[in-house]
Amino acid sequence: xxxxxxxxxxxxxxxxxxxxxxxxxxxxxxxxxxxxxxxxxxxxxxxxxxxxxxxxxxxxxxxxxxxxxxxxxxxxxxxxxxxxxxxxxxxxxxxxxxxxxxxxxxxxxxxxxxxxxxxxxxxxxxxxxxxxxxxxxxxxxxxxxxxxxxxxxxxxxxxxxxxxxxxxxxxxxxxxxxxxxxxxxxxxxxxxxxxxxxxxxxxxxxxxxxxxxxxxxxxxxxxxxxxxxxxxxxxxxxxxxxxxxxxxxxxxxxxxxxxxxxxxxxxxxxxxxxxxxxxxxxxxxxxxxxxxxxxxxxxxxxxxxxxxxxxxxxxxxxxxxxxxxxxxxxxxxxxxxxxxxxxxxxxxxxxx
Amino acid sequence: xxxxxxxxxxxxxxxxxxxxxxxxxxxxxxxxxxxxxxxxxxxxxxxxxxxxxxxxxxxxxxxxxxxxxxxxxxxxxxxxxxxxxxxxxxxxxxxxxxxxxxxxxxxxxxxxxxxxxxxxxxxxxxxxxxxxxxxxxxxxxxxxxxxxxxxxxxxxxxxxxxxxxxxxx
Numbered sequence: 001x002x003x004x005x006x007x008x009x010x011x012x013x014x015x016x017x018x019x020x021x022x023x024x025x026x027x028x029x030x031x032x033x034x035x036x037x038x039x040x041x042x043x044x045x046x047x048x049x050x051x052x053x054x055x056x057x058x059x060x061x062x063x064x065x066x067x068x069x070x071x072x073x074x075x076x077x078x079x080x081x082x083x084x085x086x087x088x089x090x091x092x093x094x095x096x097x098x099x100x101x102x103x104x105x106x107x108x109x110x111x112x113x114x115x116x117x118x119x120x121x122x123x124x125x126x127x128x129x130x131x132x133x134x135x136x137x138x139x140x141x142x143x144x145x146x147x148x149x150x151x152x153x154x155x156x157x158x159x160x161x162x163x164x165x166x167x168x169x170x171x172x173x174x175x176x177x178x179x180x181x182x183x184x185x186x187x188x189x190x191x192x193x194x195x196x197x198x199x200x201x202x203x204x205x206x207x208x209x210x211x212x213x214x215x216x217x218x219x220x221x222x223x224x225x226x227x228x229x230x231x232x233x234x235x236x237x238x239x240x241x242x243x244x245x246x247x248x249x250x251x252x253x254x255x256x257x258x259x260x261x262x263x264x265x266x267x268x269x270x271x272x273x274x275x276x277x278x279x280x281x282x283x284x285x286x287x288x289x290x291x292x293x294x295x296x297x298x299x300x301x302x303x304x305x306x307x308x309x310x311x312x313x314x315x316x317x318x319x320x321x322x323x324x325x326x327x328x329x330x331x332x333x334x335x336x337x338x339x340x341x342x343x344x345x346x347x348x349x350x351x352x
Numbered sequence: 353x354x355x356x357x358x359x360x361x362x363x364x365x366x367x368x369x370x371x372x373x374x375x376x377x378x379x380x381x382x383x384x385x386x387x388x389x390x391x392x393x394x395x396x397x398x399x400x401x402x403x404x405x406x407x408x409x410x411x412x413x414x415x416x417x418x419x420x421x422x423x424x425x426x427x428x429x430x431x432x433x434x435x436x437x438x439x440x441x442x443x444x445x446x447x448x449x450x451x452x453x454x455x456x457x458x459x460x461x462x463x464x465x466x467x468x469x470x471x472x473x474x475x476x477x478x479x480x481x482x483x484x485x486x487x488x489x490x491x492x493x494x495x496x497x498x499x500x501x502x503x504x505x506x507x508x509x510x511x512x513x514x515x516x517x518x519x520x521x
Contacts, residue, residue, distance in 0.1 A: 045372040048386040317368045318361075 019112050026101050030259025030304060031252050036063055037305070038312035039255070046316050070251075073244035081241065082139035089139065090242065090249035092132030097256045099125045104263045105180040107273050107296025108288045118179040119171055122264060123164050126219065129257070130156045133228070136250075137238035148237020151323065152228030155218055158330040159225070163215035165338035169208040169345040170201050170268050179264075183272030184285050198276035202269040207341045209269045211334050216261045217311060218330070220254065224318035227326055258308055266303035273300045399507040401480040402463045404494075406502035407454055411475035414449040418467035418476060426460035427467060428453060454496040459489050481505040 010018070040062060044051030052059030077086050103118040105111040115121055130153055137149015171177055174185040189199025202209045218225035229237040239250050266272060273296030282288050321329070377383025388395050397403060414431030430453040435445040468476045479502050486492055494502075512518070 042372060045375040045385075046368040048371050048375050050375070050385045050387065050389065053389060313365060313368065317364045 022110075023098055023101050023112060026104070026106070026263075027098055027256045027260065028252070030263070030301075030308075031256035032063055033305065034255045034259050034308050034312070036060065038308060042309070042312060043316050046313075067248065070248040071245055073247075075244040075246060076241075078141050078241050080141040082141070085135050086139040086241075087246065089132050089136035089238075090246045090253065092135070093129045094249050094253040094256070096125055096128035096132065097253050097260055099128070100257070100260045100264070103179050104260070104267055104300075105183055105273060106300050107293040108285055109293050110273070110296055111180060114178065114180050116176075116178050119167055119177040119182070119268075122179070123160075123167065126163075126261075127156065127160055129253070133238050136242070140238065140241040142241055144234045145238050145240045148228045148230075148234045148240070151234075152221060152238060155221070155225065155227060155326060155330075158327055159215045159218035159334075162211050162330060162334035162338050163219065165335065165342060166205075166208040166211040166215060167268060169205045169338075169341050172342065172345045172349050173201060173205065179267050179272075180285075183267055183274050184277075186271045187274035187277050188283070198271060198274070198278070200269065200271040205269065205341070205345070207337060208345075209265075211338050211341070212265060212269065213307075213310065214334060216265065217314060218326075220258055220261065220311070222258070222311060222315040224314070224321050225326060226320055227323055230320060258311055259304055262304040262307035262311065263300060265307050266300060270303050270307070272303075273297065275299070397480040397482065399480055399510070400478065401482075402465060402478050403480040403482040404458070404478075404484060404502050404505075405456055405461075405465075405468060405499065406477045406479045406506050407456075407496055407499035408475050408477065408503055409451060409454070409496055409500050411473045412451050412454065413473055413475075414451050414454075415472065417470050417472065421466050421470045423464060423466065424460045424462055426457040428455040428457070451496060454499060455493050456499060457493045458484070459492040477503065477506040479503075479505040480507065 040051045040059065052062035055061040055065045077083055100122060102112045103115050103122050105114075133152045133156070134149045137145045137147075137152065140146070170182065174182040176182060176185065186200050187198040221228050228234075229239060234240070239247060242250060273292070275292075275295075277283065277288070280289065374383050375385050414429055416429055419425075419427040419429045429451070431449050431451050433447050434450045436448045438445050465478065468478055481502060484492075484494075
């Protein structure tokens, strides 16, 4: 990705190093800003308090204080736990986040992989975190953790389906599963012959966008879908027995996944890194000016913040679903709605 | 009257957003948080707040009612009898109780206020003072001099309401 920016041909190992570095920055920067801006500050404001104010100006270094605190804590594991699996589980959850960011395009040349089955890969990889959560719940040797893990598995599987089906509408409309080309298709597209703002699919696929965001909310186990980690009934579910840096990894993974899903949603529905190509007289991805490689990640980041704001806003506003309501909502409302959406999209795609 | 569900959802979002906007707004425009940044700004508690218990030593007769009624057994009283000069010339000397020790252990106290209620001689008072935390837990045992110093922070008793029964002397 950086090769074209520097205008030199880097050897493969150097490119790989840059990719690893870029991926880490993309995931951790997103997670850090979401935790500080939304979890620390916005939640406090919504509860009429100021949040952290002591560490750094307006508490901006609070994050480092928290990480330092967690790193100091003892790395405990229960006596009857399945130690190896217990220690592996948070890493699996975190790895699925890093794998997800691989298909997100950040600019015309800023991508980790330009993968033709990108959407398919994204949906497949996002369910790896279920495995991590399930084995975390199982190996903790704690019935609350197990219940939390089982709830998480049930919920994530139930909401995987509407998410897949919501994305299918976008794939039909764009005619490709490559995330990069989906972004291009949105920025070169026209709405009924008018191409002034391109065709961000949030307009034509609004129902798909809604279903996707609701499913993402559930996938991330954020309130109102936080049954698996319900702290008041399950003492944080599958995370109960984790302490120290393993809990920190779960925590980072939770908010990094918020960021990555917000990035994916902005690539699929909000036009991704692009600006409508007609504004600058570009007609295809090859004619884009080089400065988009710098502006693209910034545009992506701001769109990510907007979507993360939506996710966190909903999280702080609504009370928790009951387990049966949760399942009923997925199977009886979201999935039929998504199927109808696919049907209409397919019919319109053929007709227009 | 049944209201549709969806507007309720948006109303909920509106409440949190409005609270956020008010909290971000500067104080001079009527915004600001409901909380106080404690060590720098201080809240003034209401005058009848239960902060700390003060002792007026002269009124205490070491009758032990407070110590006996304390649910936590956190009041320690020791006293002895002394002979005081008689009230009238030629009378027998009076016996009075003298306090040797009056400690309240605030590490145990649960601020129920039963001792203040039960004291027959108005020797115990509530004070709204609350900043007396200590680095060592043993220092939370306040002796009678320290309890006496709290008397300065006890607010004046509020005026009785019109028509209230006057206290009999």
